[in-house]
Amino acid sequence: MTASHPRHRRALVIPAGMAMATALAFLPNTAATAAPADDRPAAAAADATSLSYVVNVRGGHGAPAHVKKAIGEAGGTIVTSYDKIGVIVVHSSNPDFAKTVRAVRGVQSAGATRTAPLPSAATTDMGTPKVLSAAEVAGAEAAEGQDPLQGLQWDLPAIKADQAHEKSLGSSRVTVAVIDTGVDDTHPDIAPNFDRAASVNCVSGKPDTSDGAWRPGASESPHGTHVAGEIAAAKNGVGMTGVAPGVKVSGIKVSNPDGFFYTEAVVCGFMWAAEHGVDVTNNSYYTDPWYFNCKNDPDQKALVEAVTRASGYAERKGAVNVAAAGNENYDLAADEITDPVSPNDSTPSDRVIDPSECYDIPTQLPGVVTVAATGAKGLKSSFSNHGRGVIDIAAPGGDSTAYQKPEPPATSGLILGTMPGGTWGYMAGTSMASPHVAGVAALIKSTHPHASPALVKALLYAQADATACTDPYDIDGDGKADAVCEGPKNRNGFYGWGMADALDAVTR
Numbered sequence: 053m054t055a056s057h058p059r060h061r062r063a064l065v066i067p068a069g070m071a072m073a074t075a076l077a078f079l080p081n082t083a084a085t086a087a088p089a090d091d092r093p094a095a096a097a098a099d100a101t102s103l104s105y106v107v108n109v110r111g112g113h114g115a116p117a118h119v120k121k122a123i124g125e126a127g128g129t130i131v132t133s134y135d136k137i138g139v140i141v142v143h144s145s146n147p148d149f150a151k152t153v154r155a156v157r158g159v160q161s162a163g164a165t166r167t168a169p170l171p172s173a174a175t176t177d178m179g180t181p182k183v184l185s186a187a188e189v190a191g192a193e194a195a196e197g198q199d200p201l202q203g204l205q206w207d208l209p210a211i212k213a214d215q216a217h218e219k220s221l222g223s224s225r226v227t228v229a230v231i232d233t234g235v236d237d238t239h240p241d242i243a244p245n246f247d248r249a250a251s252v253n254c255v256s257g258k259p260d261t262s263d264g265a266w267r268p269g270a271s272e273s274p275h276g277t278h279v280a281g282e283i284a285a286a287k288n289g290v291g292m293t294g295v296a297p298g299v300k301v302s303g304i305k306v307s308n309p310d311g312f313f314y315t316e317a318v319v320c321g322f323m324w325a326a327e328h329g330v331d332v333t334n335n336s337y338y339t340d341p342w343y344f345n346c347k348n349d350p351d352q353k354a355l356v357e358a359v360t361r362a363s364g365y366a367e368r369k370g371a372v373n374v375a376a377a378g379n380e381n382y383d384l385a386a387d388e389i390t391d392p393v394s395p396n397d398s399t400p401s402d403r404v405i406d407p408s409e410c411y412d413i414p415t416q417l418p419g420v421v422t423v424a425a426t427g428a429k430g431l432k433s434s435f436s437n438h439g440r441g442v443i444d445i446a447a448p449g450g451d452s453t454a455y456q457k458p459e460p461p462a463t464s465g466l467i468l469g470t471m472p473g474g475t476w477g478y479m480a481g482t483s484m485a486s487p488h489v490a491g492v493a494a495l496i497k498s499t500h501p502h503a504s505p506a507l508v509k510a511l512l513y514a515q516a517d518a519t520a521c522t523d524p525y526d527i528d529g530d531g532k533a534d535a536v537c538e539g540p541k542n543r544n545g546f547y548g549w550g551m552a553d554a555l556d557a558v559t560r
Contacts, residue, residue: 099233101169102145104131104257104316106358107162109155111138122156131316132258134323137361141257141316150351164356165315166496167341168258168397182466183374183477189291193461199285201292201476204426204468206458207448211488212555213295213374216495221287221298221559223498228283228301228490229330229371231321232276232337233311234268235303236472239277241285241292242301250302250328257316259324266303267472273311273513274471276303278479279336281470282487283494291476292468295491295554299498302330312340312397315355322362326369333366334490335375335414336483341395344410350373353409359413367419372497372505372512374490375415376449376482377424377437381535382407384416385545407439421493421509424546425449425485427456430519432535432546434527436482440538445516447488447552450480455527488552495557515560516550518542 107123109115114135123130127146129403133139138160143189146152153162153311183203194203198214208214227247234253237246253265268276284301294301304324306317318339325333339359345352363373382389384407391410392402407416414420424443426435432438433451453465466478489512496511497503503511520542521537537546 053100054195087118091400102143103149103169104165104314105142105150105162105166105525106319106354107140107142107362108160108346108357109138109140109158110160111136115140116158119156119158122153126152128153131256132320134319134362137323137365139319139358139361141319148218154350161350161354161357163350163351165355166312166397167395180333180475181278181471181479181549183471183475189476199287199289199291199293201468203461204463205292206462207467208293208295210426210428210430210448211295211492211552213491216554216558217287217293217297219493219555220498222296222495223501224298224300224534225259225501226296226299226331226494226497227283227329228296228299228332228334228485228494229304229321229325230276230280230283230301231304231306231318231325231333231335232279233273234266234276234305235280235301236267236277236470237303239281239287239470239472239474240290241470242277244286244288245284245297245300245304247300250300250325250330251304252324253305254317254320254324255305255308255322259320265304268305269309272309273307274477275336275479275483276305276307277472278469279334279483279487280479281476282467283334283491285458285470292470295488296494297496299491299494307337313337315339315358319358319362320360322366322373325371326366330366330371332372332374332490332493334487335373335420336481336486337376338378338415339413341397343391343394343396344389344405344407344412346405346410348409356411356413363414363420364416367505370505372421372493372499372508373414373419374421374423374486374493375420376486377415377443379435379481380437381435382437382439383476383535383545384412384437384442386410386439420504421445421489421512422548423447423482423486423489424548425451425482426547426551427451428458429456430551431456431522431527432525432537433480433482434534436485438535438545443545443548445489445513445549445552446519447492449482449485450478492554492557493506495554499558499560511557511560512552513549514542515553515556516548517553518550519547520544521546
């Protein structure tokens with residue numbers, strides 16, 4: 053995407069002539085600015101604006117008293133502390149806060165989670181999803197035994213989910229958490245499978261468990277609701293069918309009203325999932341404001357460390373973490389990539405990074421299942437990031453119908469999902485591919501309830517349908533290669549281990 057596009061980039065605008073694939077009409081951030089510490093140093097001006105920080109210390113023992121004292125003396129206010137992983141969330145108006153705290157004994161890293169003040173002033177509008185009209189809903193045709201809109205879901209047979217459902221719909225004892233923009237649990241396709249106890253609002257970095265806090269606001273993105281339906285829309289004679297329509301789905305809201313997924317919220321999301329019995333997390337976003345976080349930058353290093361600790365803790369507690377690969381057609385195994393969008397909450401500028409040293413988080417973190425997108429013809433989606441050794445698996449994420457047209461009765465090359473307010477609509481992106489894999493992982497967990505995350509991932513990869521490189525890859529037919537695929541049929545840069553297989557997930 054270009055620098056003008058918002059930070060929520062896992063669902064994207066399809067090439068010219070196609071409907072924009074996601075809607076982001078944001079409200080100003082209403083998060084409260086942290087109260088100043090009584091002993092704030094002179095370095096923090098009275099009219100200074102507040103930033104959010106993560107301070108990383110040794111995990112498992114709580115923040116040492118001298119570190120807490122130093123945070124206060126440096127002008128910081130502790131919002132919350134995740135003692136088990138040693139991550140402290142702090143607000144401060146002192147522009148030298150991170151530099152000062154890094155020098156404190158026991159602080160392993162510290163960094164600002166944003167470059168814009170609290171509250172953020174950023175707003176943007178990225179277009180609208182293609183919502184199905186009442187006539188389209190009424191006119192949809194599905195085979196006997198299918199939900200009314202299932203005929204429009206070419207993505208289900210692409211991963212054999214339709215066949216899998218004849219064997220199993222998945223277990224209600226399995227929960228997939230949608231770490232995203234919020235989930236509308238009142239939707240008739242989501243309500244039957246919604247896990248309220250595993251849902252929360254983590255936008256501030258601290259859990260908000262008030263009723264409905266996990267829902268998107270009226271002007272916020274429908275992204276999380278769409279993802280939730282792809283995973284677990286109930287097979288109930290209404291609307292569409294999810295990949296795993298018998299499992300539970302929860303909403304962990306981490307995107308603020310401006311659409312930013314900041315580190316403190318993402319850390320909170322993984323920690324909540326870890327402590328509330330979640331079996332799979334879906335992560336169709338990147339952690340703002342840096343598309344790639346470079347470990348030679350002290351702020352970005354701290355963000356990588358905090359999210360790495362949180363996602364790793366969730367896996368140790370039993371969750372398989374699944375993430376979207378991104379929509380820029382980048383080769384994530386390249387020697388260098390030009391990142392034109394960072395930092396996306398202030399003034400971005402072109403910077404050349406090494407993706408082996410600068411990470412898209414959580415996508416490139418250890419243990420995370422990284423998902424590339426395919427279109428209706430089974431080819432890598434025109435926009436999907438790729439890279440040998442980075443992509444683990446592929447799944448339907450949609451593409452321009454001009455490039456990959458589905459077979460009837462499906463009419464759109466995009467992915468159908470649930471929308472807030474009890475509607476359905478099309479979106480596309482690796483955002484839509486990741487929940488397909490999360491759904492298949494949930495089916496594997498349903499079939500093997502005692503399987504560890506490592507075993508679920510091993511089965512996910514072993515059961516994937518090996519897919520050879522597309523060579524040459526000229527998706528727009530202009531005679532020029534649009535990307536280069538490297539590697540053998542069973543582990544390459546476009547499809548990883550291959551296409552996710554829902555049928556094997558319930559039969560093997």
